């Protein structure tokens with residue numbers, strides 16, 4: 001696929017990430033594109049809304065593509081995602097037999113496609129993907145940084161230690177989504 005098409009598809013993933021941010025979700029977006037360059041699945045983080053630890057953008061997009069195509073094997077497909085996939089999503093990409101992964105920003109804390117491990121290119125597994133990273137990486141990282149910056153500011157402005165309340169969660173290092 002051309003660099004232009006890669007950038008175009010990543011722009012769509014970024015738009016989904018922005019939708020997630022607007023809904024109070026960690027802003028990560030993903031699209032699955034078939035061999036003809038048609039989007040067959042889209043997803044964005046839904047973890048808070050669904051209270052579902054599986055609600056990562058990649059899994060949502062993979063499930064949507066499988067439903068649309070009527071097959072679990074997503075051979076011939078490329079998944080675009082704004083952030084380096086975590087272990088769970090990298091494993092799903094292998095199991096779905098996706099051909100190619102394109103991601104934007106690196107996730108040094110939770111990424112499993114080059115940072116903490118390289119699940120998608122592990123020769124011991126029965127399927128490997130071709131991987132390209134860094135597509136619109138600055139934009140993909142910026143949407144995450146501004147989300148966490150805003151969340152930290154909101155946390156600071158909330159009155160501290162209301163009696164009986166649990167401490168507010170501060171998992172701002174957790175960009176996985």
Ligand SMILES: [Zn+2]
Pocket residue numbers: 056057058085086087088089090176177
């Ligand atoms: Zn994930």
